[in-house]
Amino acid sequence: MKKMIESKNLVFEYIRRDEEGNVDGIIRAVDGVTLDIQPGDFVAILGHNGSGKSTIAKQINAILEPTEGYLYVDGKDVSDHDKLWEVRQTAGMVFQNPDNQIIASVVEEDVAFGPENLGVPTEDIWVRVEEALRAVGMLEYRTHSPNKLSGGQKQRVAIAGIMAMKPKCIVLDEPTAMLDPNGRKEVIKTLHELNAKENVTVLLITHYMDEVIGADRVIVMDEGKIVMQGTPREVFSQVEKLKSYRLDVPQVTELAWELKKAGMPLPNGILTVEEFTEALKQCQ
Amino acid sequence: MxxxxxxxxxxxxxxxxxxxxxxxxxxxxxxxxxxxxxxxxxxxxxxxxxxxxxxxxxxxxxxxxxxxxxxxxxxxxxxxxxxxxxxxxxxxxxxxxxxxxxxxxxxxxxxxxxxxxxxxxxxxxxxxxxTPNQLTDGLETGLAPLKKLHFPVHEISMMMSIALRFIPILLEETDKIMKAQQARGADFEEGKLMERVKALVPMLVPLFVSAFHRANDLAMAMEARCYRGGEGRTRMKPLKYxxxxxxxxxxxxxxxxxxxxxxxxxxxxxx
Amino acid sequence: MSIVLDHVNYTYSAGTAYEKHALKDINLVIPDGQFIGLIGHTGSGKSTLIQHLNGLIKATGGAIYYDGHDIYDDDFSKKELRTKVGLVFQYPEHQLFETTVVKDVEFGPKNMKLPQLEVQMRTFEAIKMVGISEELYDASPFELSGGQKRRVAIAGVLAMKPEVLVLDEPTAGLDPMGRDEILDQIAAIQKERGITVILVSHSMEDVAKYVERLIVMDHGSVQYDGTPKEVFSHYKELEAMGLAAPQVTYVMENLKAQGMNVGDATTVEEAKNEILRAWKKI
Structure with missing residues (x-):
């Protein structure tokens, strides 16, 4: 099977200049990253601000070009300029600020923006817009102004705008960073539904730990490198290591870890309240 | 107001x-x-x-x-x-x-x-x-003959529709910045004309910075959604009498x- | 200095189709030196409430007393009130405008028409308090990282030496490390200066960790007002308001339902101690 996203020794460097425009230094934002994401996967990339996780997202969408190494999206080389629009159509991208990615003043017209750019015939655009809005649960808002929506709703409209381009993969660059807890839940739930029902590959970039629990795989980045990788349970069982990368763990995971340190016989990588209660029963 | x-x-x-x-x-x-x-x-x-x-x-x-x-x-x-x-x-x-x-x-x-x-x-x-989009569509179609004279009809109407979408957002932002600066003791209401003009600097600089950020973000988001000018675009709501x-x-x-x-x-x- | 809110009401766009009763009969006493958390979902009225505290919004009914004086009296200086009740808005880095960090932080104290020496002292003290290192003093605020920008903006308010510091979601959009740094610094400043701090937050874990008193708003009125433990014991009611309790609170409730002899907890530390105590008894 063709891989959805595949990279080897991916590097991105940029030159920093001082006020006079002289070269100040070279920053390696992404430093030798090897990725292997299969179609239908739900992968989360964790890392603190400046860890290079957003740069990777922009490379996948061919907004930034790799300095070294290679990156293929569904078999297409992102450095190949002839494939640029194919790559962008295959891997749609959702950004952090919901306001700054909605182009039209009516929800349905915004969702239509992508298909319009692709030259999709009018009748098909209507079908796609309706499907996409239904998939994110925003169909009843199709004639509303985006300005009147909540942050979570705006972000779902942005996701619908990508879905209407029929991508195989969605890359989301901290889509919940500016949302309140309810908005965050809405967006994450929508992503899991799209992943399950429409079989879209999801690459979720975030720094919120509770959002990655449902992912198939978690990748932790620090200083441009992949430093941890595995199922959420595998990653969250290493509380100390996560903390050294300036990341959190869910409260219940931390509690279990603290209790284990204090001598209680608890298993590693507890992720939910239910698991914790169950494990504690075994202790008694 | x-x-x-x-x-x-x-x-x-x-x-x-x-x-x-x-x-x-x-x-x-x-x-x-x-x-x-x-x-x-x-x-x-x-x-x-x-x-x-x-x-x-x-x-x-x-x-x-x-x-x-x-x-x-x-x-x-x-x-x-x-x-x-x-x-x-x-x-x-x-x-x-x-x-x-x-x-x-x-x-x-x-x-x-x-x-x-x-x-x-x-x-x-x-x-x-x-809707602003219809309005710009109307202008774009109405002015279409000018395209032959290399007049950037599509670009101008796209700019207009984006401007119309962002005006309410920027107005709200102006309000927020004014309040934030007032919380730091800025005074937009009193003083002589020169003082009042000077008092606008703490409001205008952040507003411009934010507008540029938004423009940058928006350009990236549009490109990510395969926008490449008016060529080859279709319409969800084409104008038909x-x-x-x-x-x-x-x-x-x-x-x-x-x-x-x-x-x-x-x-x-x-x- | 204490703030008293007496039957405060606020209605906007009164008499139009857009009329909204944003605050309904708010009665609160905010004494000296408390660390208070203010929670509520988006649109619950918390942002409107905090803008009343420094007079940016005028109540449409009721009275607010600052240090015993009615802030709506004609001879009460609004400008002075704003320096005494420092308000840090959400994403405060959006208000930075000067060419250097120092100049930006000076803006507040300069507006207070303080002597130059005092302005400088307050500026440096404030920048130091938020943990900005010296080599950044003359840097452009626009070149700093997101977390640094936010701290400079907070310093801009701190430099006015407010007696009450109100922060609207100071950690929004920051990563866990940036979040902990800012909250730790705010807690330290609160202790050091003995000022009142009102922290508006969406994170139940954060408020539980830091504040001594928690005010919950819903639909424009105060629903709960008490210690985090008291407030979070109403977790079911909080959920009905679209809020939640910290995860450990649910852990303890579950354990209690299982028949384990543990008390309530709102932080990991408390939960750990409770569980260990119960476990050792077995």
Missing amino acids: IRDITIGQYYPADSVLHRLDPRVKLVGTLTFLISLFLFNNLIGYVIAGLFLATMIKISKVPFSFIVRGLKTIVILMLFTVVFNLFLTDGTVLWQWKFIKITIEGIQTAIFMALRLTFLIIGSSLMTLTT SKRDGMAYLCLVAYLVVLVATTRLWMLFVA
């Missing part, structure tokens, strides 16, 4: 006016505005007023909502009224030193105020019933005919 501006705002409703082709509405608004200068007598105002009232009724936009938009031009209106009231020569009604009020003055003042009101309501009715639009054009012609005919007749009878 900022929320009161209804010019340029869209009011969602399901009315015949909302469903009309934007080109019809553009032509209609233009015709109406020009018609306001075609007459200068009572019957003309009555007919234009009736026409406008009918349009408001059809549009299903609440009258109170439209009136709010007028609040912002009250000062301009007062200025015009006062100017005309005191500076028109004619039969003197009342005089104090060099200030005098004439019958003609009152008449012109009332007419000017009416004309201004009709002008504002007429043009805001168009934006209230037309329907029977309704033909009827609307006929109504417009009828309005003009009635207006011209009655004002002429009126002049004949009165004069």
Whole structure:
């Protein structure tokens, strides 16, 4: 099977200049990253601000070009300029600020923006817009102004705008960073539904730990490198290591870890309240 | 205050006016505005007023909502009224030193105020019933022949529609920044002119910075959604004239005919 | 200095179709030196409430007393009130405008027309307090990282030496490390200066960790007002308001339902101690 996203020794460097425009230094934002994401996967990339996780997202969408190494999206080389629009159509991208990615003043017209750019015939655009809005649960808002929506709703409209381009993969660059807890839940739930029902590959970039629990795989980045990788349970069982990368763990995971340190016989990588209660029963 | 501006705002409703082709509405608004200068007598105002009232009724936009938009031009209106009231020569009604009020003055003042009101309501009715996108679509299609002269019609209409989408966001942002600077002791209300202008710097710099950030983000988001100019683009809502639009054009012609005919007749009878 | 809110009401766009009763009969006493958390979902009225505290919004009903004086009295200086009740808005880095960090932080104290020396002292003290290192003093605020920008903006308010510091979601959009740094610094400043701090937050875990008193708003009125433990014991009611309790609170409830002899907890530390105590008894 063709891989959805595949990279080897991916590097991105940029030159920093001082006020006079002289070269100040070279920053390696992404430093030798090897990725292997299969179609239908739900992968989360964790890392603190400046860890290079957003740069990777922009490379996948061919907004930034790799300095070294290679990156293929569904078999297409992102450095190949002839494939640029194919790559962008295959891997749609959702950004952090919901306001700054909605182009039209009516929800349905915004969702239509992508298909319009692709030259999709009018009748098909209507079908796609309706499907996409239904998939994110925003169909009843199709004639509303985006300005009147909540942050979570705006972000779902942005996701619908990508879905209407029929991508195989969605890359989301901290889509919940500016949302309140309810908005965050809405967006994450929508992503899991799209992943399950429409079989879209999801690459979720975030720094919120509770959002990655449902992912198939978690990748932790620090200083441009992949430093941890595995199922959420595998990653969250290493509380100390996560903390050294300036990341959190869910409260219940931390509690279990603290209790284990204090001598209680608890298993590693507890992720939910239910698991914790169950494990504690075994202790008694 | 900022929320009161209804010019340029869209009011969602399901009315015949909302469903009309934007080109019809553009032509209609233009015709109406020009018609306001075609007459200068009572019957003309009555007919234009009736026409406008009918349009408001059809549009299903609440009258109170439209009136709010007028609040912002009250000062301009007062200025015009006062100017005309005191500076028109004619039969003197009342005089104090060099200030005098004439019958003609009152008449012109009332007419000017009416004309201004009709002008504002007429043009805001168009934006209230037309989404910015439709409006720019209308302009783009209307100006399409200019493309042959290498006039960037698509680019300009895209810029307009983005501007219209971001105006409310930037207004809200201005409000937020002003409040944040007031919380740091900034004073936008007092002081001499120079001081007030200087006081705007802490508001304008952050506003520009934010506008540039947004523009940057938006450009990236548009590219990520495969935007590459007007070439090869299709439309979700292509402009197509329907029977309704033909009827609307006929109504417009009828309005003009009635207006011209009655004002002429009126002049004949009165004069 | 204490703030008293007496039957405060606020309605916007009164008499129009957009009329909204944003605050309904708010009665609160905010004494000296408390660390208070203010929670509520988006649109619950918390942002409107905090803008009343420094007079940016005027109540449409009721009275607010600052240090015993009615802030709506004609001879009460609004400008002075704003320096005494420092308000840090959400994403405060959006208000930065000067060419250097120092100049930006000076803006507040300069507006207070303080002597130059005092302005400088306050500026440096404030920048130091938020943990901005010296080599950044003359840097452009626009070149700093997101977390640094936010701290400079907070310093801009701190430099006015407010007696009450109100922060609207100071950690929004920051990563866990940036979040902990800012909250730790705020807690330290609160202790050091003995000022009142009102922290508006969406994170139940954060408020539980830092504040001594928690005010919950819903639909424009105060629903709960008490210690975090008291408030979070109403977790079911909080959920009905679209809020939640910290995860450990649910852990303890579950354990209690299982028949384990543990008390309530709102922080990991408390939960750990409770569980260990119960476990050792077995």
